[in-house]
Amino acid sequence: MAGFSDKSILVLGGSRGIGAAIVRRFAADGGTVTFTYAGSKDAAEALAAETGAKALRVDSADRDALVAAVAAQGPLDVLVANAGTAIIGDPLTFEPDAVDRMIDINVRAPYHAAVEAARRMRDGGRIIVIGSVNGDRVPFAGAAAYALTKSAVQGMVRGLARDFGDRGITVNSIQPGPVDTDMNPADGPFADQMRGFMAIKRYAHADEVAELTAFIAGPHGAMITGSMQTIDGGFGA
Template structure:
């Protein structure tokens, strides 16, 4: 048994890894899922343990119901509890709707929407008053500045509605649920020096990409007891993309 446990889906790299490290520094033991990046998952476990917290990496397919259940079940089996759930895993399809396949649609819905709902449902069985659920949305839920983002934007907009409804379901239980909506963030999957990055940065009020730490700090705040009066909110951390 441990004092506080956070679960981060898609946590082996990028924003997920930054969130895991930040929450470890906040005093959480960390369970996180990954799909294929075993070497990066093992490296993150070492970093968390160097911080002085316990770590558990869970290989799972977040696009399946069985994978979503596995993430929660293995966390509870290993740590005995869940205090915070960060639903970070997601797919980023880039295709216009007239070119999208049915498989494209199913994949993004299963991972970005159904996975979040199943993980939340399963985690709530083990979450007590003071629990925190944080969904990783996107500023593209509110503004799609160029073509090719209809599938992705739809799934991230869905998280806003889910959080608003679930906030009503969970409010009197003392459990909060919120959405963090990043703008363009410099990661290995979306580097600030990639082709087309300058065009995207041009839609941002600051004119620049953000950093993974910007998102991790917001998640950290929402996971604290101090944030108990914030629920059902979609909070942009986007450099003014939505301004």
């Protein structure tokens, strides 16, 4: 168990699902945690009361607001960019603005947040982007635009790892497969299809992703950088 009692941590998109599990994991190990949320005010307030973390309402698609929120945290030890959205379906029916918003949240937001955090981040800091196994594999129709964003994260992580490596700042992506959350429940309409692609025939739990995040953010992650840490039950095998 890595100790985070002296660490300043910012989680972008922390009110629900994987993000909330990450907030709980860092807070339980003593971290000073701030997290952002967009629309889930009640969930964010409940999580803040439960964990002692600080909740900030920030839309990750609003670049200026996001950069200002990151800058306001001062020197961070850990940045986790978890905020994300998915549009799955026939690309011929998508509204272009909706696709562009997904790109803003899934690609532009983690890039600008990472760069802003690195301006003040202490040497040896950690930048972690929650990506997706769909950056590697798209075994079903309708996920082209979403997969585009997650593949872009891979290139970003590799490049920023080199940009910040001389300061000992690591930059990595964690790539979950199907995870049991309210956005993608293990008993949802597509769950059987998703399990059919997996070697381990169950959805991951959000706290399993949080544990991997804590490992990468801890002292044992000091030489892990520019990597895609996949946790998908063999979805991409």
